[in-house]
Amino acid sequence: MADHLLELDNISKYYGNIIALSDVSTFVNAGEVTCVLGDNGAGKSTFIKILAGVHQQTEGSIRMNGQEVRFDSPRDALSNGIATVYQDLAMVPLMSVWRNFFLGAEPTKGIGPVRWIDKAKAKGIAKEEMAKMGIDIRDTEQPVGTLSGGERQSVAIARAGYFGAKVLILDEPTSALGVKQSGVVLKRIVEARKQGLAVIFITHNPRHAYPVGNRFLILNRGHSMGSFAKEDISIEELTRLMAGGAELEALEHELEAAGAVSPGGHHDG
Amino acid sequence: MSDTITDTAERPSAVYTGGDERLAYRGIFQRLFIRPEIGALIGVIGLWVFFWAVADPFGRAQGASNLIDYASTLGIMAVAVSMLMIGGEFDLSAGAMTGAMGILVIMLSKASGEFGGLGLNLWIAIPISFAVAMGIGFANGWLVERTKLPSFIITLGTYYVLIGAKLGFSKLIVDQIQVGDISEAGGHGFWVKIFAAEWNRNDHQWDQRDTVYVIALMAAIALVVIAITEMHFSRRHEGAKASGLPIFGIGAAGVVAGLVVLHTTDNTSGNWLGAAVVAAGALVGLYGFGAWRFQPIQGRGAVRFTPEVVKYLVAGLVGVGLSILIAAVMNPSYPIDGPDGVVEDDLFFPFTKQGFRATMFLIFVAVGFTSLLIAASKARRVSTATKSVVAMISVIALVVTAFFIRSESVAVKFRTEAFSVVLGLALFVLAWTILGLLFEERSAVDQRSDRLGSRLIAAAAVAVVIGMVAKLLFTTSAEIESEIAQAKFSMRTVWFIAFTIVAVLVLGKTRFGSWTFAVGGNKEAARQVGVPAARTKTQLFMLVSGAAWLVGMLLAFRLNTIQANTGNGEEFDYIIAAVVGGTLLTGGYGTALGGALGALIIAQATLGIPFSRWNSDWRFLFLGVTLLLAVLANRSIRSKAESMRR
Numbered sequence: 001m002a003d004h005l006l007e008l009d010n011i012s013k014y015y016g017n018i019i020a021l022s023d024v025s026t027f028v029n030a031g032e033v034t035c036v037l038g039d040n041g042a043g044k045s046t047f048i049k050i051l052a053g054v055h056q057q058t059e060g061s062i063r064m065n066g067q068e069v070r071f072d073s074p075r076d077a078l079s080n081g082i083a084t085v086y087q088d089l090a091m092v093p094l095m096s097v098w099r100n101f102f103l104g105a106e107p108t109k110g111i112g113p114v115r116w117i118d119k120a121k122a123k124g125i126a127k128e129e130m131a132k133m134g135i136d137i138r139d140t141e142q143p144v145g146t147l148s149g150g151e152r153q154s155v156a157i158a159r160a161g162y163f164g165a166k167v168l169i170l171d172e173p174t175s176a177l178g179v180k181q182s183g184v185v186l187k188r189i190v191e192a193r194k195q196g197l198a199v200i201f202i203t204h205n206p207r208h209a210y211p212v213g214n215r216f217l218i219l220n221r222g223h224s225m226g227s228f229a230k231e232d233i234s235i236e237e238l239t240r241l242m243a244g245g246a247e248l249e250a251l252e253h254e255l256e257a258a259g260a261v262s263p264g265g266h267h268d269g
Numbered sequence: 270m271s272d273t274i275t276d277t278a279e280r281p282s283a284v285y286t287g288g289d290e291r292l293a294y295r296g297i298f299q300r301l302f303i304r305p306e307i308g309a310l311i312g313v314i315g316l317w318v319f320f321w322a323v324a325d326p327f328g329r330a331q332g333a334s335n336l337i338d339y340a341s342t343l344g345i346m347a348v349a350v351s352m353l354m355i356g357g358e359f360d361l362s363a364g365a366m367t368g369a370m371g372i373l374v375i376m377l378s379k380a381s382g383e384f385g386g387l388g389l390n391l392w393i394a395i396p397i398s399f400a401v402a403m404g405i406g407f408a409n410g411w412l413v414e415r416t417k418l419p420s421f422i423i424t425l426g427t428y429y430v431l432i433g434a435k436l437g438f439s440k441l442i443v444d445q446i447q448v449g450d451i452s453e454a455g456g457h458g459f460w461v462k463i464f465a466a467e468w469n470r471n472d473h474q475w476d477q478r479d480t481v482y483v484i485a486l487m488a489a490i491a492l493v494v495i496a497i498t499e500m501h502f503s504r505r506h507e508g509a510k511a512s513g514l515p516i517f518g519i520g521a522a523g524v525v526a527g528l529v530v531l532h533t534t535d536n537t538s539g540n541w542l543g544a545a546v547v548a549a550g551a552l553v554g555l556y557g558f559g560a561w562r563f564q565p566i567q568g569r570g571a572v573r574f575t576p577e578v579v580k581y582l583v584a585g586l587v588g589v590g591l592s593i594l595i596a597a598v599m600n601p602s603y604p605i606d607g608p609d610g611v612v613e614d615d616l617f618f619p620f621t622k623q624g625f626r627a628t629m630f631l632i633f634v635a636v637g638f639t640s641l642l643i644a645a646s647k648a649r650r651v652s653t654a655t656k657s658v659v660a661m662i663s664v665i666a667l668v669v670t671a672f673f674i675r676s677e678s679v680a681v682k683f684r685t686e687a688f689s690v691v692l693g694l695a696l697f698v699l700a701w702t703i704l705g706l707l708f709e710e711r712s713a714v715d716q717r718s719d720r721l722g723s724r725l726i727a728a729a730a731v732a733v734v735i736g737m738v739a740k741l742l743f744t745t746s747a748e749i750e751s752e753i754a755q756a757k758f759s760m761r762t763v764w765f766i767a768f769t770i771v772a773v774l775v776l777g778k779t780r781f782g783s784w785t786f787a788v789g790g791n792k793e794a795a796r797q798v799g800v801p802a803a804r805t806k807t808q809l810f811m812l813v814s815g816a817a818w819l820v821g822m823l824l825a826f827r828l829n830t831i832q833a834n835t836g837n838g839e840e841f842d843y844i845i846a847a848v849v850g851g852t853l854l855t856g857g858y859g860t861a862l863g864g865a866l867g868a869l870i871i872a873q874a875t876l877g878i879p880f881s882r883w884n885s886d887w888r889f890l891f892l893g894v895t896l897l898l899a900v901l902a903n904r905s906i907r908s909k910a911e912s913m914r915r
Contacts (some may be wrong), residue, residue, distance in 0.1 A: 074797075091795035092790035094857045095783075103787055106780045106797035114780040161799075 003066030011060035035209035038219035053077030083165030093145030150181035306863035324880035334756035341765035344868035347846035349816035351864030357789035357856030358420040368835030370821025378454035391456035406814030410807030428731035449830025475743035485736030496725035513561030520554020563708040570652025581644035588637025660702040664802035667695035772861035790857030
């Protein structure tokens with residue numbers, strides 16, 4: 001078997017005597033999407049923070065292209081090509097799209113120590129990169145605060161891709177969005193995959209995960225419920241596993257008896 | 270509505286656009302109004318006109334020099350504080366620091382005399398004081414970053430440390446609450462030129478000055494008019510039509526010929542002839558320009574007065590009428606030409622009678638013409654023809670107002686200058702109306718036109734600056750003969766202008782500027798994407814203390830002696846100037862230029878009241894009202910700007 005771009009092997013994380021994550025394994029390849037599903041408190045945040053270099057795993061190993069790696073800091077993870085797009089996006093709402101896109105890494109030109117931002121280049125690249133993601137941004141001068149939630153996620157994803165990310169981690173990108181906006185973000189994920197990025201998509205909504213994912217890691221209370229390829233699992237099975245199997249079924253029956261449930265039993269993410 | 274062309278959605282979009290077709294078209298005035306400093310700019314111009322009408326010296330070079338001098342030191346600090354506030358922090362120690370730096374450099378450099386000192390040469394003392402300033406700024410920034418406490422608290426501490434140190438050391442070392450006589454220090458001859466050299470206007474005679482001034486101003490007006498038409502009308506769909514060019518040339522030649530007539534003749538009929546030739550030339554020239562570049566209009570629609578249009582039209586005419594009525598009824602029985610013209614019973618508490626009259630007149634004029642403007646914009650949605658009718662009514666109102674000012678105003682200079690400005694404005698609106706009837710307004714984004722337009726406006730601004738600088742810096746033999754009061758300009762103004770320009774460039778064009786907005790807008794986000802947030806903020810604190818050092822030097826070399834309490838309490842003026850200039854109190858939004866304009870507003874309010882011979886006890890009330898108005902204006906402009914960008 002070929003080496004995966006990013007592989008996690010029996011990762012565990014303890015905070016003192018609290019087991020936040022135990023024995024979690026999965027992998028992601030370039031041009032594929034691995035979805036990490038779990039309810040609140042399932043250990044998704046811990047999982048991201050280990051990959052992003054914020055925390056370090058207590059046990060287990062991370063391998064990139066077969067080489068064992070360890071991320072001691074977010075910068076470390078970033079320089080290894082792992083970019084994380086958090087739910088509360090790293091964006092400055094009153095600043096323009098292009099300034100946000102290049103914030104912290106603005107292209108400059110000038111003579112000697114007198115350097116200024118190459119605006120034309122920055123705007124051009126921002127527009128072009130967004131277009132590659134399939135988003136035609138209307139005006140790169142408009143403040144990010146005026147964009148919709150989905151568009152903001154798109155800017156963050158495009159930015160991560162442009163600055164050399166090989167693995168893109170998306171932390172609940174659809175959780176705060178309406179149905180239509182979620183669709184926009186899911187489309188971006190497909191675009192990123194097409195461009196050869198490996199995407200790790202964290203969500204609690206199986207209906208968002210199933211259409212875009214190649215592989216599904218299901219977490220429940222810090223334990224892995226298994227990592228499945230898409231062929232091996234149906235969306236119903238996914239939903240059932242995520243909620244802890246039997247528990248949800250019992251709840252569904254209960255609610256049905258009360259006459260309050262629709263088939264599927266899920267709110268819109 | 271089927272016979273109108275105002276339904277923009279149905280018009281064919283221009284073929285020449287360089288932008289994104291989904292960008293909603295914004296009218297030219299909306300485009301100009303989304304800049305954060307626009308409120309302050311309107312405030313500066315509005316206050317200027319106001320004091321110009323009530324206080325004669327305000328329109329003269331002497332008034333301008335006093336005003337700029339007062340605004341310079343305030344402005345240097347306001348620009349630096351604006352940048353710090355954009356970065357999300359405050360510095361309450363900034364005011365006290367200006368005096369502290371002046372005292373420090375005097376104490377370091379003075380060897381002898383009753384005020385004592387260390388006796389260092391200024392070549393050593395000045396770099397040391399600069400290093401101390403940087404140190405204080407660094408300490409402020411470091412403490413704020415380390416403790417994560419609000420900068421309000423940290424710099425309040427620094428503030429008290431500085432006032433205590435100023436007073437304590439002054440008493441301890443020289444046993445006085447002032448230190449002085451920097452002029453005795455070594456190296457003074459050189460450094461006084463850097464910080465306090467003066468330009469005395471009456472020593473610089475240049476008899477061609479007025480020619481340069483008029484040419485520069487006329488060029489500026491022509492450039493602005495062309496820029497606005499360029500940005501407002503739709504380009505010809507089939508490309509430029511060369512046959513319009515000769516007409517444009519004939520019109521331009523007419524304008525020049527008229528100006529020559531105006532310049533060479535010196536009697537009433539000559540003036541009228543010249544003015545008429547200029548007006549006719551301008552109209553012909555603009556028509557030619559339009560025929561050359563713009564798309565002819567397809568339909569003008571019918572004149573139809575909706576109740577809304579009528580409402581604003583009536584309100585506007587009533588406002589203008591009332592302003593004229595009030596000024597006519599309150600007509601003072603004798604002209605007031607100078608301070609000697611004031612007698613006790615002419616005072617209309619708290620203003621002079623003339624001040625009250627001018628105030629009422631200007632308020633009603635402003636209300637009236639604003640209503641007419643709203644009426645025109647409402648009428649525009651009905652049809653082009655209706656808009657033109659409203660605009661023509663406004664032209665007539667403008668002409669009436671111009672002649673009323675000319676015959677009735679008691680402020681001599683205001684009388685002649687305001688007359689020509691208002692009449693020129695009337696001509697402009699007339700030309701605009703006629704062009705609006707002939708050519709099609711633009712309804713789509715055309716970035717090429719916008720770029721050209723904004724470049725032309727920038728060129729016009731340069732021309733205005735050249736004209737004003739010539740007018741302010743030089744005198745003519747005629748002026749010297751009439752013994753007009755002296756006007757002086759100091760190096761502090763040069764420092765102010767240079768500092769503002771550098772600050773504007775740094776904020777807008779460099780990474781540091783970008784990071785300043787970022788750390789003020791969302792510090793955590795900025796840090797996550799790799800902006801050195803702590804370093805940026807510390808550098809901003811150092812920038813403010815560096816500005817305070819510069820102001821300290823300017824004070825020391827101007828005053829020669831500095832009081833221990835110099836600068837204390839001025840930090841709020843800086844913050845106010847920044848806020849008036851459009852900087853958000855919570856950070857992340859604002860401009861450096863706005864801070865400079867805010868300083869000009871405070872200077873105008875502070876100096877305008879004594880100039881108007883009003884009871885200066887009312888200064889703070891006036892200042893407060895001005896500030897409230899400015900902040901409210903900024904708020905509405907900003908929310909408009911935000912909604913427009915969606």
